[in-house]
Amino acid sequence: MELFTQKAALHVIARLAPGDEPLTLSVNETIAFGEDWLDLGSMTVHPEPPPQAPFGSFDIAAALRFGAYEWRLPPQQVAEANLQNALGGAKKADDAKKWLHEGLQDAVRRLTLLWPTFDADSVARLPFRRPTTIVPDTTAITQGGLDFVGRFLGPWARIKVPAVAHMEVDNHVDNYFRVRRDRKHRGERNARALRHHLISQGAQRTLLRLQFDRSVEIDRGDLGADPLRGIISQTSDTEDKNLGLQEVTRSFADRLIVETARRFQTQVRTDHPLFILTSDQGMARMAMAEGLGVMFFEARSSPSVYGKVLTGCVGHPFVERRLHHVSATELLWELAVSFGAARLASSRGCFEVHAMPESGLGAVWQPMHAREDALWGLFRESTKEKSAAGLPQGSPVDVAVPEEKRTSGASGQELLAKDGAQKRAGGRDGRQMGASSARKSALPSYGFTPNKMFKLIWFICEHRKITRDEGQRTLEVTWQDEYLRYERFLSSGGLIIVEGDEVSAAPSLQRLKSALAGGDLGSALGELRAVPSYDALLRDLGARRAVQRDDPSLPVAQKALVTYLMISEALGAVVEVRDVGIVCTDAAVDPPAFAALARTVYEKLALETGSEWVLTGKWLEDLATAHAVHPVVARRLLGEAREAGHIEVYFEGSTPDQRFDAHALWILVSGVDVPQLVKRPLYHGDFLVPGTAAVRLKVKEKTDAA
Amino acid sequence: MVVRPADESTETPSLRLRVWRPTRWEREHFDHGRRGPADPADFGECVYVWAPTDDVFDGIADEKDRRELHASLGLLDPDRSHEERAVSKLAAIIETIDCILERAGSAVWSPSQISVATSDLDRLNLRQNRLRTLRHQLQWVLDVFASAPNASVTVR
Numbered sequence: 001m002e003l004f005t006q007k008a009a010l011h012v013i014a015r016l017a018p019g020d021e022p023l024t025l026s027v028n029e030t031i032a033f034g035e036d037w038l039d040l041g042s043m044t045v046h047p048e049p050p051p052q053a054p055f056g057s058f059d060i061a062a063a064l065r066f067g068a069y070e071w072r073l074p075p076q077q078v079a080e081a082n083l084q085n086a087l088g089g090a091k092k093a094d095d096a097k098k099w100l101h102e103g104l105q106d107a108v109r110r111l112t113l114l115w116p117t118f119d120a121d122s123v124a125r126l127p128f129r130r131p132t133t134i135v136p137d138t139t140a141i142t143q144g145g146l147d148f149v150g151r152f153l154g155p156w157a158r159i160k161v162p163a164v165a166h167m168e169v170d171n172h173v174d175n176y177f178r179v180r181r182d183r184k185h186r187g188e189r190n191a192r193a194l195r196h197h198l199i200s201q202g203a204q205r206t207l208l209r210l211q212f213d214r215s216v217e218i219d220r221g222d223l224g225a226d227p228l229r230g231i232i233s234q235t236s237d238t239e240d241k242n243l244g245l246q247e248v249t250r251s252f253a254d255r256l257i258v259e260t261a262r263r264f265q266t267q268v269r270t271d272h273p274l275f276i277l278t279s280d281q282g283m284a285r286m287a288m289a290e291g292l293g294v295m296f297f298e299a300r301s302s303p304s305v306y307g308k309v310l311t312g313c314v315g316h317p318f319v320e321r322r323l324h325h326v327s328a329t330e331l332l333w334e335l336a337v338s339f340g341a342a343r344l345a346s347s348r349g350c351f352e353v354h355a356m357p358e359s360g361l362g363a364v365w366q367p368m369h370a371r372e373d374a375l376w377g378l379f380r381e382s383t384k385e386k387s388a389a390g391l392p393q394g395s396p397v398d399v400a401v402p403e404e405k406r407t408s409g410a411s412g413q414e415l416l417a418k419d420g421a422q423k424r425a426g427g428r429d430g431r432q433m434g435a436s437s438a439r440k441s442a443l444p445s446y447g448f449t450p451n452k453m454f455k456l457i458w459f460i461c462e463h464r465k466i467t468r469d470e471g472q473r474t475l476e477v478t479w480q481d482e483y484l485r486y487e488r489f490l491s492s493g494g495l496i497i498v499e500g501d502e503v504s505a506a507p508s509l510q511r512l513k514s515a516l517a518g519g520d521l522g523s524a525l526g527e528l529r530a531v532p533s534y535d536a537l538l539r540d541l542g543a544r545r546a547v548q549r550d551d552p553s554l555p556v557a558q559k560a561l562v563t564y565l566m567i568s569e570a571l572g573a574v575v576e577v578r579d580v581g582i583v584c585t586d587a588a589v590d591p592p593a594f595a596a597l598a599r600t601v602y603e604k605l606a607l608e609t610g611s612e613w614v615l616t617g618k619w620l621e622d623l624a625t626a627h628a629v630h631p632v633v634a635r636r637l638l639g640e641a642r643e644a645g646h647i648e649v650y651f652e653g654s655t656p657d658q659r660f661d662a663h664a665l666w667i668l669v670s671g672v673d674v675p676q677l678v679k680r681p682l683y684h685g686d687f688l689v690p691g692t693a694a695v696r697l698k699v700k701e702k703t704d705a706a
Numbered sequence: 707m708v709v710r711p712a713d714e715s716t717e718t719p720s721l722r723l724r725v726w727r728p729t730r731w732e733r734e735h736f737d738h739g740r741r742g743p744a745d746p747a748d749f750g751e752c753v754y755v756w757a758p759t760d761d762v763f764d765g766i767a768d769e770k771d772r773r774e775l776h777a778s779l780g781l782l783d784p785d786r787s788h789e790e791r792a793v794s795k796l797a798a799i800i801e802t803i804d805c806i807l808e809r810a811g812s813a814v815w816s817p818s819q820i821s822v823a824t825s826d827l828d829r830l831n832l833r834q835n836r837l838r839t840l841r842h843q844l845q846w847v848l849d850v851f852a853s854a855p856n857a858s859v860t861v862r
Contacts, residue, residue, distance in 0.1 A: 066830070120851050311835055313833065313834040
């Protein structure tokens, strides 16, 4: 098993869902289900359809990340039958139906795939318009009320979690571990473990999530400041004994929460709004009777989730024109934590996530894992798919997460970004499995963020020699293996010299820096072509002239392809034209020849559209597709051709047509400290003539009259 | 972690849903039109408002289904009396939506006006099933306000 962040898992899951085939979602609680899995329905992913999905589009990984999926839960009878099968005669199997129903409902609410059914008065007060304190009880933490507040009611909502709520959650956790550590009945299936698991782990995850979410404001009282806290510990005080106060009862916990709220209210302005968030009717009544505000929601009596279709992208409940999305990995993670393990599977394989693996599997827990929200995962590709991909059975799976941290082994801190990891990290989505696997592993390619790469190049050139730690700090990346991708890209092209832990600039890196700084695209491209994988891609594109981005025979991994294409487009080597693909733009044209091409393309478009004014973006795209002239080159040559009197051009300014906003290209912005790649819309007039809205143009041969 | 969309569209929403309840006045109000004390029964206060990000009807492939939903939402036209626009009427609209959603290919996934920043300095327009988003919202409004006395809802 390996440690996965959600981001890393996205690319793995994307390989399971390449087509219309739904993914099956199932969960496991080891003590209750043994090695059996409980089927919780299917998930359909909705990326942008392939013909309209060029470079940088809404692909499967984006669909998973931004909630473009539907989760179809099984009907209640089916879910209960599945549960019986998974329990396999475990004790308390009948009670388990209720526990599953409640636990699943709570998990779905914590995810905000379904929202708590608040009372009408509470919703009428929302959204808050001034700072408001929310004091949740344990039910609000466990059953999703607090997650709703954290996600939708910021920035005004200030959460104050009473210490006793933390303690109740810890008690639930302790109850679960008591079952887990029960040596006497080890090996027997026990449905009670399911209940303890469901009510403890998800609540603890909510508290951790809120703690690490910087957009959520959590108030904390002074240490030990919860009133009546002493009452729940044993005391030798005679008066306490006479009053029976050392006996902890359930209502005391509720009382402590109300007391916390009341005490807090004494510390703030009297008109400061404060609400107790709860799904417990008794607690709500007690709080109201004490004059406190209450935000009450229904949990147990709300409609069942069974048979529903939930989607990961919905509207924000209070803010117009804002969407709220829940990633598929967030869903998988929540279920894994709530039940113990969760799995997504298709005919291509399966991906399991384990929140609490058995100790024998070498998986450990560290605080770092909670902070990074990393869980242990296992990716298994189906034998059939591996054979189809030309891999020998049992060979390592090419997991598409080169840029992510992945740790393994007992320490949990060893980085896997060694050469072996690179071999495993081919970086492709499911569409790209095929004959290219062998080629990709033969020629390592590297995905990275170009702007960070420029920053690193500048840093190395300025300091001549740097350490890896300095490089990592410059990139502001948490993990060394992420930094190493940058280093390996440069070293594979001889642009840097690596000696032990130190990196120094080769002369070619200085030349590359100068070319980038001066906007000399051709020279920069020439230096970068020293990187074998980058050169291989450009050679391939040069030979084929135009390809689709998802063409499986491209010689670099998918993640690296994204990076390489960004750079190539900005340096004028290729351009991605929507509905056409990646077009090689290596034509060497002088101003007179360009003038002729410009008129030819213009006349063709004018004839097709029946208008003498043609869209500048379309004109640029056609120059690229028909004559291999890059838009940036075309922009330069247009100016030169006009100046030399080879051509006359007229522009018509208007508001850009937003339909073409997706037609954009990466360009290099030099002349600043460190150059940047930025994306510019091609159809906006200011691309061709900066500072104008020259959306349409007319190209004419230069005449004396003109 | 859930990432919130960064930008907001400025287009007028295709529909706007409002939930009303009888107004709660602590003092008497004078109605200049009636030249007498205002009758609180004539007034409702808006307690919840929501509008979809994108045109819901554009997310329905079939013209017949679009008309059906339009007619269904017309039951909540503000011209109708508030009894006719009771929150419980949302159940019928949800049923209509469910019928459309069940028909394969009728409710389509499409790009939203809302975009999010990705790590590559690029922005992507989110994709959503607009009809399912509407259904999710209506169901929540129904669940929340169904038990609120004399609450009504308008859609325009």
